[in-house]
Amino acid sequence: MSDVxxxxxxxxxxxxxxxxxxRPDGAxxxxxxxxxxxxxxxxxxxxxxxxxxxHAHARILSIDTRRARALAGVKAIVTAxxxxxxxxxxxxxxxxxxxxxxxxxxxxxxxxxLYDGHAVAAVAATSAAVADAALSxxxxxxxxxxxxxxxxxxxxxxxxxxxxxxxxxxxxxTPQAPSNIxxxxxxxxxxxxxxxxxxxxxxxxxxxxxxVHQGYIEPHACVAAFASDGQSQVWSSSQGQFMVRTFCAxxxxxxxxxxxxxxxxxxxxxxxxxxxxxxxxALALSRQAGAPVKMVMTRDEVFRATGPxxxxxxxxxxxxxxxxxxxxxxxxxxxxxGAFPGxxxxxxxxxxxxxxxVPNFRITGWDVVTNSPKVAAYRAPGAPISAFxxxxxxxxLALKLGIDPIALREKNAVRDGVKAAYGPTFRNIGYVxxxxxxxxxxxxxxxxxxxxxxxFAVGFWFNIGGESSAAVHVGEDGSATVVTGNPDVGGSRxxxxxxxxxxxxxxxxxxxxxxxxxxxxxxxxxxxxSRTTFATGxxxxxxxxxxVADLKRRAASIWDVPVENVDWxxxxxxxxxxxxxxLPPLTLAGLAARSAKTGGPITAEVSLTAxxxxxxFAAHLCDVEVDPETGHVTILRYTAAQDVGRAIHPAxxxxxxxxxxxxGIGWALNEEYVFDAEGRMENAGxxxxxxxxxxxxxxxxxxxxxxxxxxxxxGAKGVGEAPxxxxxxxxxxxxxxxxxxxxxxxPLSPPKVRAAIDAR
Amino acid sequence: MPHVVTACSTCRQFTxxxxxxxxxxxxxxxxxxxxDRRFPGLGDHIDRRMAIAVDGEIFQDAxxxxxxxxxxxxxxxxxxxx
Numbered sequence: 065m066s067d068v069x070x071x072x073x074x075x076x077x078x079x080x081x082x083x084x085x086x087r088p089d090g091a092x093x094x095x096x097x098x099x100x101x102x103x104x105x106x107x108x109x110x111x112x113x114x115x116x117x118x119h120a121h122a123r124i125l126s127i128d129t130r131r132a133r134a135l136a137g138v139k140a141i142v143t144a145x146x147x148x149x150x151x152x153x154x155x156x157x158x159x160x161x162x163x164x165x166x167x168x169x170x171x172x173x174x175x176x177x178l179y180d181g182h183a184v185a186a187v188a189a190t191s192a193a194v195a196d197a198a199l200s201x202x203x204x205x206x207x208x209x210x211x212x213x214x215x216x217x218x219x220x221x222x223x224x225x226x227x228x229x230x231x232x233x234x235x236x237x238t239p240q241a242p243s244n245i246x247x248x249x250x251x252x253x254x255x256x257x258x259x260x261x262x263x264x265x266x267x268x269x270x271x272x273x274x275x276v277h278q279g280y281i282e283p284h285a286c287v288a289a290f291a292s293d294g295q296s297q298v299w300s301s302s303q304g305q306f307m308v309r310t311f312c313a314x315x316x317x318x319x320x321x322x323x324x325x326x327x328x329x330x331x332x333x334x335x336x337x338x339x340x341x342x343x344x345x346a347l348a349l350s351r352q353a354g355a356p357v358k359m360v361m362t363r364d365e366v367f368r369a370t371g372p373x374x375x376x377x378x379x380x381x382x383x384x385x386x387x388x389x390x391x392x393x394x395x396x397x398x399x400x401x402g403a404f405p406g407x408x409x410x411x412x413x414x415x416x417x418x419x420x421x422v423p424n425f426r427i428t429g430w431d432v433v434t435n436s437p438k439v440a441a442y443r444a445p446g447a448p449i450s451a452f453x454x455x456x457x458x459x460x461l462a463l464k465l466g467i468d469p470i471a472l473r474e475k476n477a478v479r480d481g482v483k484a485a486y487g488p489t490f491r492n493i494g495y496v497x498x499x500x501x502x503x504x505x506x507x508x509x510x511x512x513x514x515x516x517x518x519x520f521a522v523g524f525w526f527n528i529g530g531e532s533s534a535a536v537h538v539g540e541d542g543s544a545t546v547v548t549g550n551p552d553v554g555g556s557r558x559x560x561x562x563x564x565x566x567x568x569x570x571x572x573x574x575x576x577x578x579x580x581x582x583x584x585x586x587x588x589x590x591x592x593x594s595r596t597t598f599a600t601g602x603x604x605x606x607x608x609x610x611x612v613a614d615l616k617r618r619a620a621s622i623w624d625v626p627v628e629n630v631d632w633x634x635x636x637x638x639x640x641x642x643x644x645x646x647l648p649p650l651t652l653a654g655l656a657a658r659s660a661k662t663g664g665p666i667t668a669e670v671s672l673t674a675x676x677x678x679x680x681f682a683a684h685l686c687d688v689e690v691d692p693e694t695g696h697v698t699i700l701r702y703t704a705a706q707d708v709g710r711a712i713h714p715a716x717x718x719x720x721x722x723x724x725x726x727x728g729i730g731w732a733l734n735e736e737y738v739f740d741a742e743g744r745m746e747n748a749g750x751x752x753x754x755x756x757x758x759x760x761x762x763x764x765x766x767x768x769x770x771x772x773x774x775x776x777x778x779g780a781k782g783v784g785e786a787p788x789x790x791x792x793x794x795x796x797x798x799x800x801x802x803x804x805x806x807x808x809x810x811p812l813s814p815p816k817v818r819a820a821i822d823a824r
Numbered sequence: 825m826p827h828v829v830t831a832c833s834t835c836r837q838f839t840x841x842x843x844x845x846x847x848x849x850x851x852x853x854x855x856x857x858x859x860d861r862r863f864p865g866l867g868d869h870i871d872r873r874m875a876i877a878v879d880g881e882i883f884q885d886a887x888x889x890x891x892x893x894x895x896x897x898x899x900x901x902x903x904x905x906x
Contacts, residue, residue, distance in 0.1 A: 233837075249834060334906055335906025441905065445906050487829065526905075528884065530884055593904050675885070676881055677882070
């Protein structure tokens with residue numbers, strides 16, 4: 065179910081953009097023909113497996129691999145000793161700078177194991193059974209150390225220290241002792257004391273979220289074939305083959321140009337596949353064994369050893385006048401980073417107040433290492449956490465002031481020309497339109513029954529551009545191939561084909577989109593940050609425009625007229641020269657058939673750094689029913705409005721919104737990392753780590769607000785991340801209104817909800 | 825001359841706490857060079873960690889962007905995504 069609200073400029077003249085063609089990867093996926101990471105195989109391939117620490121924090125005194133090496137069928141064993149001991153160095157790859165020392169030590173523990181599941185050794189053997197047997201024959205002598213997982217406990221004086229070299233960055237005074245606090249950041253504006261003094265009401269709250277996993281269905285998987293002649297290859301499931309290439313090269317001391325990485329079909333990433341875990345190990349094993357090595361994580365390994373996002377504690381203090389104008393806000397965010405620095409607390413801080421025009425604020429963020437898996441990006445990294453806190457506080461403010469929650473947001477909303485809390489001035493945003501769409505939707509006035517409540521929340525995500533490459537090749541039959549360097553995580557192949565088809569004037573079925581390996585297309589930043597349809601789409605569009613220019617030139621040559629007298633309409637060159645009136649158009653297929661005599665193959669490639677990504681805003685409305693006996697929360701109805709720029713393929717955009725909402729509902733109601741007293745994860749499987757399934761959810765209604773982005777040829781904005789930002793608070797606010805108790809700690813699992821009801 | 829603002833504490837470590845300053849420069853690249861001369865280390869910090877917004881638009885590759893005397897430049901932490 066969906067509505068599309070068009071705003072000018074309308075879709076004048078567009079034939080493909082905005083339609084809903086069958087997805088190009090659909091048949092492969094539903095028939096099982098799609099080749100995911102674990103499907104790839106090479107002759108003579110070995111099986112690689114990882115031995116992992118059973119301790120949350122332990123010094124590695126020794127690793128004895130002799131008995132394992134003696135086992136028949138074992139071809140290679142690697143430990144940290146087989147990797148360069150890298151110095152702390154930040155290197156640009158993925159979406160930004162990564163610390164190579166930390167990345168290396170996350171892939172393979174060096175000196176200390178820092179979390180349950182941390183890799184300490186890896187083997188390659190002729191079969192999975194032999195590899196498993198070899199793992200059991202590796203003896204690791206540990207000195208178990210005290211551990212700390214709770215973020216505030218990790219910040220406390222005297223907490224077990226993860227890294228002796230870690231001194232807090234961002235403090236006013238240079239710290240004299242190491243700490244688990246990696247960094248402090250602060251955003252400020254105005255005079256906080258003056259702002260609170262001007263307030264008629266001041267509210268304070270403390271909000272807690274649990275670490276949750278991205279939960280992609282496909283586990284991490286790769287095949288690596290090392291070659292000493294500089295032709296090593298990796299086939300893997302990731303969000304960026306160029307990222308995999310760079311990190312493998314750096315972690316193994318190889319030249320990036322000596323590694324070719326081919327992306328497989330990807331079964332979900334959500335940010336969790338923007339780094340490497342297995343690929344460097346598989347390459348190192350392959351180098352030692354002299355044979356290709358395949359590695360596939362179990363679900364247990366995915367949970368224990370790959371990035372969830374942070375658990376966090378956020379405090380919010382809001383001051384407002386009695387008519388609902390916010391005068392001051394103070395937000396403090398403490399985010400788990402896991403075993404190495406780098407939580408998403410900075411974007412969490414930057415987004416915390418991004419929907420609001422607040423004159424005075426201070427936002428303080430703390431990045432804290434803990435004995436848990438190093439966090440990885442997860443859809444709008446950091447933003448859902450801070451939005452849960454701020455939007456819960458806004459709901460409390462609405463209740464306290466007796467103001468409609470949407471009206472309260474409208475009163476304080478950012479608009480074009482308003483400076484965002486993180487600095488720049490907003491332009492061409494559709495935030496207020498999302499508020500209006502929910503306010504005017506029948507859902508907002510629909511009656512509620514007993515034990516039911518309705519919650520509202522908003523969210524923001526920046527969206528980014530970045531480096532992208534694309535090529536368009538015209539086939540001799542008049543078809544076109546679009547080649548990009550971005551794995552298709554959320555439907556980008558469809559949008560790439562549609563944008564090319566629109567420019568070329570072809571039916572979309574005549575355009576085949578493919579994702580190329582690192583040797584076959586120019587550099588492309590990974591698929592993430594909701595950038596691909598915007599940035600890579602810009603490269604595709606420009607490449608297609610170059611093709612059209614070339615085709616017009618060829619037609620002009622054939623007709624012997626100036627190229628200025630040739631237009632391109634509906635997939636054909638049209639002669640505008642009055643002296644040649646009546647000439648039939650030259651179709652793309654016709655020109656392609658004559659390419660050998662008009663200049664050769666018809667092809668174009670464009671590489672660019674896309675600028676001007678438009679931010680995304682979302683407004684969500686959620687109805688719940690709470691079972692007072694069990695505390696179980698049922699989602700009854702959910703409506704999500706989002707400024708999407710211009711929807712290239714509306715069904716995919718709706719799918720992104722629905723998917724983000726589903727993940728946010730899981731975060732709100734059920735998902736959490738549960739650790740035992742020794743710091744071992746107790747629920748590392750989908751039976752015990754409860755993600756929502758289709759039967760848990762109603763149909764999620766997506767409302768597409770189209771405020772076009774003038775910096776994109778078709779007006780696109782990123783859409784994949786904003787929809788996961790509001791649901792945590794939308795659900796919590798609905799529960800608040802259903803049971804008349806503000807619950808501030810996620811997940812709102814049945815025992816906690818029941819306890820809250822009992823404590824009323 | 826262009827006005828540079830940073831709301832971010834990591835930049836203010838290099839600027840003795842200053843959050844706003846005017847810089848004589850006609851491109852972003854020259855602005856970064858000027859900032860680095862005035863606040864040693866800030867240029868490298870901007871290159872590695874920051875994105876730059878000029879008159880409201882965030883640039884990831886801003887070096888060649890022209891600045892006017894009326895330009896407002898924001899230094900903000902670089903943004904990724906999921």
